[in-house]
Amino acid sequence: MNNSYVAGADAYVKGNFAITSTGVVMKGTGRAFTVNPSELDWGDTIGRGASGTVVKSRHRPSGTILALKLINMNDKGKREQLMREIHALFDSECLCLVTFYGAFLKDSAVALALEYMDGGSLENVVHQLGALPERILANITYQILCGLSYLKSRKRVHRDIKPSNILLNSKGEVKLTDFGIATELHNSVGNVHTHTQNHFNIVVVVSQTSNVLTAVVAFLPAMCGSFVGTFKYMSPERIQHKPYRWVDERTNGQD
Template identity: 45%
Template sequence: MITPYSTQHAQCSVDIDNLETLGLLGRGCSGTVLKAIDRSTNTLYAIKTVHNVYDRAQRRQILTEIQTLYSVATPWLVDFYGAFFKDHALSLILQYCDRGSLDALVRQHGAIPERILAHMTYQILSGLQHLKEARHFHRDIKPQNILVTSDGYVKLTDFGLARELTGTFDMAQTFVGTFKYMSPERVQNEPYDFSSDIWGVGLVLLECALAAYPYGECGSYIDVVQSILESPPPALPTDAFSTEFQDFLNDCLRKDMESDVPTK
C-alpha cells in the first residue's frame, strides 16, 4: 500500500508531506525500513523507523543528537536527510542504496572475490576512520548495516544509532548489536571502543569470502560466544585468497585488539 507521510516534530531537508512508501526493504526486532519516493522530485529514499519511543521529553534531544551524528559527511556513510517522530516511532530519512546490503548480496550471489572485497574494505575502513576522527564509532557492524550502490559505493548505515536510543529503550549497552558480530570484549560485557568495529569488519569480510557465517549458523548462543572468545578465525581457501588478505583478517580478529585501523 502506498501511504503518504504526515508527522510531528520533523527536522528534515525533505518535505515529508511529499513522501509515499513503495514497499518494505527490511524488518528487524525494533522496526522496519521502507522504500519511499518524493512525489515532487521522484527521488527514492529509505525510511528507517524505530518503534516504541515513548519519552516525549527526550524526542527533540534525540533528533538533535542523531542529526549531529549523521552530520559526519563522507561518501562512505549513508546520506541523511532528516528525522521525525510520529505515533511513538522515530523515523530517519536516509539515502536509498539500490543494490541493498552485503547480507542480501551474499545471499543472492554467493562468495565475493578478493579483488571486490579489497575495494569494499577500503571504503568500509574509510567510513570508520571518518567516524573515529569525529569521535564516534559504529557499534553495530554487520552485513545488514553495510549497503551497496550500483555506482560502486559501499556505505555504512545505522552508525551509533543504538547508543543514541539506549536510554529510551533501556537496552543494555553491551548487547545493542547483533551478538554474532560482537567482539570478545562485548560478549563479556566489558567496556568497548573503536577496536570492536574493526573486529566486526573482519568477521563481515570473512563471511563475505566464505558465503557463510564463520562460526556456524546452527550453533547455540553459547557455542557462538565460545567460538568468538576462544576459536581462531577459519582459514580461507588458498586457491582463491591471498596470504595477505588472510593476514589482514587475522589482524582484524585478534583477541587483544588495539584501537587502530589495520592498514595492510
C-alpha cells in the same frame, strides 16, 4: 520541555533536537532538515528489523528515492536508539555513511529519511551470489574502513558492524547504516578534567595531600564499556565485558 513522548503531540523534543511533522532541528546551530511528508510517494516495505520498518519512498519535487525508516515512538528503547542515530548522522560529511535527509513525526512514529541503496545489504548479496571475488571484497573492505575511520575521527563507535548493516548500490558504493547503538568514546575513570590529543584523553586528576593540590596527568585511550551489539559479530572485549575502543575495526576483521 518534557523529553518524554506524548501520543498526538506536535513535536518530540530531546536535548538539542526537536522533531516535528515537517522536519528535525538542532537548537543552537541553525541547522535543520525539512522533509514534507505531503511531497512523498510511499512505496513498498523493503526491510524489517529490530530497530524499525523501512519503506521505499520517492520525493516528488526532486525525484530522489529515499528509504524511510519508521521507528515506534511508544517504545522508550526505540526513542533512545532514534536519537543516537540522528546524533550520528545529523552533521555527517562522509560518503561511506548513508546520507541523512531529515526526519519527521507521523502518527506514533518518527520517519528517518535516509539514502536509498539499491543493492541492498551485504548480507543479502552474499546469500544470493555466494562468495565474492577478492578484488570486490577488497573494495568493499576499503570503503567500510573509510567509514570507520571517519567515525573514529569524530570519536564515535558504531558497535554493530555486520553484513546486514553494510549497504551497497549499483554505483559500486558501500555505506554503513543503522546507528541506533552508536556512541561516543569516553573516559572510563569518571568525571575528571580531560581534553583529547591524538585520540587519547589527557586526564588531569586533582588530589589534595597535606592541603596541597597536585595535578597528575595520565594518558588513557578513549573507551566504551557497554555490552551491546549482535553477539555473533562481537569482539572478545565486549563478550568479556571489558572496556573497548577498537571494536568496529575488529568486527570488520582488522586487528
